[in-house]
Amino acid sequence: MKSAVLVFPGINRERDMARTLKLVSGVEPAMVWHADTELPKGTDLVVVPGGFSYGDYLRCGAIAARAPIMDAVRSFAAKGGLVLGVCNGFQILCESGLLPGVLMRNSQLRFICRDVYLRVERSDTPFTRGYNAGQVIRVPVAHGEGNYIADGETIARLEGEGRVMFRYAAPDGMIDPNWNHNGAMNAIAGIVNDAGNVLGMMPHPENHVDPAIGCTDGRGLFAGLAEHLAKAA
Amino acid sequence: MRPMTPKEPQINPALVAEHGLKPDEYQRILKLIGREPTFTELGIFSSMWNEHCSYKSSRFHLRGLPTQAPWVIQGPGENAGVIDIGDGLACVFKMESHNHPSYIEPNQGAATGVGGILRDVFTMGARPIAALNALSFGDPAHAKTRHLVSGVVAGVGGYGNSFGVPTVGGQVRFHTRYDGNNLVNAMAVGLAQADKIFYAAASGVGMPIVYLGSKTGRDGIHGASMASAEFDEDSEGKRPTVQVGDPFAEKLLLEACLEIMEKGCVIAIQDMGAAGLTCSAVEMGAKGDLGVTLDLEKVPCREASMTPYEMMLSESQERMLMVLKPEKEAEAEAIFRKWGLDFAVVGHTTPDMRFIVRYHGTVMADLPIKELGDEAPLYERPFVETPKLSVLSPNDVKPPLPLDEVLLTLIGSPDLGSKRWVYEQYDHVIGGNTVQRPGGDAAVVRVQEGPKALALTVDVTPRYCEADPFEGGKQAVAEAWRNLTAVGARPLAITDNLNFGNPEKPEIMGQLVGCIRGIAEACKALDFPVVSGNVSLYNETNGRGILPTPSIGGVGVIDDFKTSATLAFKAEGESILLIGDTQGWIGQSLYLREICGREEGAPPPVDLAVEKRNGDFVRSLIASGAVSAVHDLSDGGLLIALAEMAMASSMGAALDPEKGDVQRHAFWFGEDQARYLVTVPAKSASSPQQILEAATAAGVPACRLGVTGGDVLMLPGERPVSVAKLREVFEGWLPAYMAGAA
Numbered sequence: 001m002k003s004a005v006l007v008f009p010g011i012n013r014e015r016d017m018a019r020t021l022k023l024v025s026g027v028e029p030a031m032v033w034h035a036d037t038e039l040p041k042g043t044d045l046v047v048v049p050g051g052f053s054y055g056d057y058l059r060c061g062a063i064a065a066r067a068p069i070m071d072a073v074r075s076f077a078a079k080g081g082l083v084l085g086v087c088n089g090f091q092i093l094c095e096s097g098l099l100p101g102v103l104m105r106n107s108q109l110r111f112i113c114r115d116v117y118l119r120v121e122r123s124d125t126p127f128t129r130g131y132n133a134g135q136v137i138r139v140p141v142a143h144g145e146g147n148y149i150a151d152g153e154t155i156a157r158l159e160g161e162g163r164v165m166f167r168y169a170a171p172d173g174m175i176d177p178n179w180n181h182n183g184a185m186n187a188i189a190g191i192v193n194d195a196g197n198v199l200g201m202m203p204h205p206e207n208h209v210d211p212a213i214g215c216t217d218g219r220g221l222f223a224g225l226a227e228h229l230a231k232a233a
Numbered sequence: 234m235r236p237m238t239p240k241e242p243q244i245n246p247a248l249v250a251e252h253g254l255k256p257d258e259y260q261r262i263l264k265l266i267g268r269e270p271t272f273t274e275l276g277i278f279s280s281m282w283n284e285h286c287s288y289k290s291s292r293f294h295l296r297g298l299p300t301q302a303p304w305v306i307q308g309p310g311e312n313a314g315v316i317d318i319g320d321g322l323a324c325v326f327k328m329e330s331h332n333h334p335s336y337i338e339p340n341q342g343a344a345t346g347v348g349g350i351l352r353d354v355f356t357m358g359a360r361p362i363a364a365l366n367a368l369s370f371g372d373p374a375h376a377k378t379r380h381l382v383s384g385v386v387a388g389v390g391g392y393g394n395s396f397g398v399p400t401v402g403g404q405v406r407f408h409t410r411y412d413g414n415n416l417v418n419a420m421a422v423g424l425a426q427a428d429k430i431f432y433a434a435a436s437g438v439g440m441p442i443v444y445l446g447s448k449t450g451r452d453g454i455h456g457a458s459m460a461s462a463e464f465d466e467d468s469e470g471k472r473p474t475v476q477v478g479d480p481f482a483e484k485l486l487l488e489a490c491l492e493i494m495e496k497g498c499v500i501a502i503q504d505m506g507a508a509g510l511t512c513s514a515v516e517m518g519a520k521g522d523l524g525v526t527l528d529l530e531k532v533p534c535r536e537a538s539m540t541p542y543e544m545m546l547s548e549s550q551e552r553m554l555m556v557l558k559p560e561k562e563a564e565a566e567a568i569f570r571k572w573g574l575d576f577a578v579v580g581h582t583t584p585d586m587r588f589i590v591r592y593h594g595t596v597m598a599d600l601p602i603k604e605l606g607d608e609a610p611l612y613e614r615p616f617v618e619t620p621k622l623s624v625l626s627p628n629d630v631k632p633p634l635p636l637d638e639v640l641l642t643l644i645g646s647p648d649l650g651s652k653r654w655v656y657e658q659y660d661h662v663i664g665g666n667t668v669q670r671p672g673g674d675a676a677v678v679r680v681q682e683g684p685k686a687l688a689l690t691v692d693v694t695p696r697y698c699e700a701d702p703f704e705g706g707k708q709a710v711a712e713a714w715r716n717l718t719a720v721g722a723r724p725l726a727i728t729d730n731l732n733f734g735n736p737e738k739p740e741i742m743g744q745l746v747g748c749i750r751g752i753a754e755a756c757k758a759l760d761f762p763v764v765s766g767n768v769s770l771y772n773e774t775n776g777r778g779i780l781p782t783p784s785i786g787g788v789g790v791i792d793d794f795k796t797s798a799t800l801a802f803k804a805e806g807e808s809i810l811l812i813g814d815t816q817g818w819i820g821q822s823l824y825l826r827e828i829c830g831r832e833e834g835a836p837p838p839v840d841l842a843v844e845k846r847n848g849d850f851v852r853s854l855i856a857s858g859a860v861s862a863v864h865d866l867s868d869g870g871l872l873i874a875l876a877e878m879a880m881a882s883s884m885g886a887a888l889d890p891e892k893g894d895v896q897r898h899a900f901w902f903g904e905d906q907a908r909y910l911v912t913v914p915a916k917s918a919s920s921p922q923q924i925l926e927a928a929t930a931a932g933v934p935a936c937r938l939g940v941t942g943g944d945v946l947m948l949p950g951e952r953p954v955s956v957a958k959l960r961e962v963f964e965g966w967l968p969a970y971m972a973g974a975a
Contacts, residue, residue, distance in 0.1 A: 009573060010481045012397025016665045052395040055481025111390050113660045142394070142660040207662050212679060212794065214668070 314764025453548025706751020734778020
């Protein structure tokens, strides 16, 4: 696995992400500056981490989506390269057109940091092969704008094509508005693009990989990716 | 074209008064410089000599605080305190208030409070790894309280979340004495290499002084002076003195500063906090026995035609002043440009110990640099000791309601109810090192890859301090020490944030003096020195002072975080032991206040020898793996602590009848100090009996209290209380209140 973690000014979970990638794959990721125009040679996974790129002073992710490095990411994705966006990374991918929809303010209009339960919808993708379909995992969220919204046609397509990877759920896996903390449509926590090689998700699997922190449910995502890329290599 | 030197107003008594300088203080200025000051100089004096910056009322008494220990690298006097935590690492921490701005403009006031304290920590070369805060609000029924809670919490969260530091703990309380004068005390904790700490003292003559960070605007002018005056109805008109925070700029400043420190570019560094450019430049020079000359036309400004006076007094945020190694200047500049930050050489050091401020060559101020700080007024203000209150007997308190009703009332009260609504607005997991999140006795944050961890807490019980400042001061320190102990940490040092009313009133001064004495006594007895701190006075509105609130931020170390203890019950059938003596101290208890509507009597005394003995015993139990759950006893007493342990685990307990001849309500809700609850697992190395015997041998009072299990708290002779009901009430009040429903 030769991953590249994008660093925009104001991003703040790049260190958490790099540490997790190193922990799970054994390989130190490259940190790629927003003003660069090329990804390191041989990159097989691009990760857009969480934070507040450019302070989120415009719409979240809107400025980062127009940073020089994003052209390279778009062409990498167009060739089928794997791209993972988490939290602000998800917002950036939506703003850059790599994923449909938008992340609006949480329905309660407050930032929320807590552990949530996610139902993994599919296990036959590079991102979710570390899990079983229907499995419930516990990972933290930390965002003010995680309320996924798209037009009816887009939602219908996402659902029809099985592109919802994670949904907010009760601990038993049932979809329940009481467990959908940000009000996302169809309890959507993470989706992929139509080619299936770009994943965006609001929760932070990278913060639940270490037994020291009390939960390793996020590890499957990175372990699955590492396994997939090892096989592909 | 050279702009005209701005015309400055004539100095007159009204102008002097507007600058918060008393007539005798102005005389002191005249004597010091031998002439009338310029307008810019008057502004500089007002910045340096206000209460906030000069500690003129408290300095004399603060000298009594113990600040030394073998593990202390830097005590008070720098941007933050520094302690050695082993393995070549240092913990850098401090707590500071941002009270007045947070009342006037809660969101920005609280945000910039967080920004300021984070900057204090990374100025010293440390990457912030945790933030905490202590918030005091007025009566929930007061018309402004909800607005203030909402704004302050959003401000604290908004800044810390964006900056990227986990906010892992704190306190939130409500009391009518904070109406119109809420408190925001923010603490930051950072990690640095013990041999790479950066200080403010400049060295070398002719060294360039570099301005870094955001541009200077007109915000915050006279902020520190505002914080040194009482409030009245017109205070909200002071909104323009509140700075506006930019956590994005601060994050960039952090990364850029750490990068140039790493590259060895920095000789001295000082953040621009209260009193901005003035205070930082003077401190760098004075600490290094050097003069400083500033050329203000080089200061990056946000607004056109700012005057020298405004530039010297601006409290715009996210700015730093540095002395760089001349040969590394270009490298440092490139790093700052990369991060999109301003970089400008604005002056240089001189050999003559003068602080000279020039604007396009015209001298606007020429003052003796040492005396600006050293000759600040020092007051030994008159004080009267707070009269001792008599001890309230449980017999003087009305017979209790059924205990289950008392328990539910207390657990759902504003001070004891869950603060989840607050801490969920703070990112407390970023960094991936938060081993114990908010809600326990102390937060536990892993150090790098571990196994070492830091335990962090903020504590004070203002109602005790009001009733008896000396005992209250002791108790605040003891409570912090106890909370660190309860997670298994070795308490190392504290930062103190002393919030009081108007020190010109002898009664208020008596509170300050009493609390400082109590803090000093506890710190000495517990080997728990003060390494940094902040004093906030004049917390009064319309002549009424706040409750004396000396917030204590405690830091401890755990050698292996896997051995740290948590308060949740772990398994059914475990014996619950109570460590420490229960006399049933009802005076100033929450039982008395919330159930009986009385705030009376002497607060529980703290016997520091007993505190140490009991705490050391509990810490040894944790270290040896003999106990599975640990919780300290504080507000609300024994039954509240049990309820908290039950809720944390969704497991109940069957309790034995109360011990001795203590009355029932006093036994379960008294607030005697130096107490802990522990549970003993079946597979423990020591049986409950062996632990009780060891306690007796160590001179520690201990008794069996009951056994874990089931889903209710069973009290002999009372109705059982389900843990689910407890949680519903516990979690219920604050969200309902904030939604306008309670």
